[in-house]
Amino acid sequence: MLFERAKQYETASFKGLYNFICFIEKLRLSSGDMGAAKIIGENDNVVRIMSIHKSKGLEFPVVFLASTGKQFNLMDLNENLLLHQELGIGVKYIDYEKQVQYDTLTKSAIRSKALTENLAEEMRILYVALTRAKEKLIITGIKKDYEKQKEKLLQQIRRIRKTR
Numbered sequence: 442m443l444f445e446r447a448k449q450y451e452t453a454s455f456k457g458l459y460n461f462i463c464f465i466e467k468l469r470l471s472s473g474d475m476g477a478a479k480i481i482g483e484n485d486n487v488v489r490i491m492s493i494h495k496s497k498g499l500e501f502p503v504v505f506l507a508s509t510g511k512q513f514n515l516m517d518l519n520e521n522l523l524l525h526q527e528l529g530i531g532v533k534y535i536d537y538e539k540q541v542q543y544d545t546l547t548k549s550a551i552r553s554k555a556l557t558e559n560l561a562e563e564m565r566i567l568y569v570a571l572t573r574a575k576e577k578l579i580i581t582g583i584k585k586d587y588e589k590q591k592e593k594l595l596q597q598i599r600r601i602r603k604t605r
Contacts, residue, residue, distance in 0.1 A: 493570045504574035510582030513563045515556065523551040 450464050481487055489501070496504075523531040531548030535541075544552070571578065584590050 493566050496573050497569050499573060500575050501573055502575050503577045503579065504570075506570050506578065506580045508582060509580050510584040513560065515559060518552050518555055518559070523548055523555065525551045525554060528554060 446465060446468065447461065450461050453464075521533050525531070528551045529547065531551035532545060533542045533548060534545050536543075
């Protein structure tokens with residue numbers, strides 16, 4: 442709907458963002474209802490931006506998988522208190538006399554189990570993302586110390602090739 446109004450604005454030979462905003466405001470005030478936006482069909486030739494979760498079960502000719510240079514967010518596993526459906530509650534042991542704290546065995550077990558479960562879920566989500574493209578998959582990401590990371594990856598590739 443906004444696109445249609447912008448075309449209408451341009452045909453009236455007005456210029457500038459300020460005038461466009463005023464134009465939209467006058468339309469809104471004069472008619473009260475600016476109409477409904479056109480509903481996009483499943484097969485319309487448009488660019489769609491969506492989460493990986495929303496893309497499950499769909500396929501597209503070209504898919505961009507962005508921000509792959511980031512690590513998985515595992516910050517929740519560093520909390521002082523961890524909860525798990527099967528294993529229960531895991532807390533830190535605090536020795537007030539020595540002013541130190543330690544992870545208890547239960548907390549370590551819960552952290553380990555939660556880490557495994559979180560990584561498994563992230564891998565499932567990544568699988569969904571990597572299998573949405575029919576023709577072309579473009580993966581983007583930014584990494585600090587690119588040259589250092591590149592060399593590490595090349596070393597891993599060389600090691601893998603030697604074992605085959």
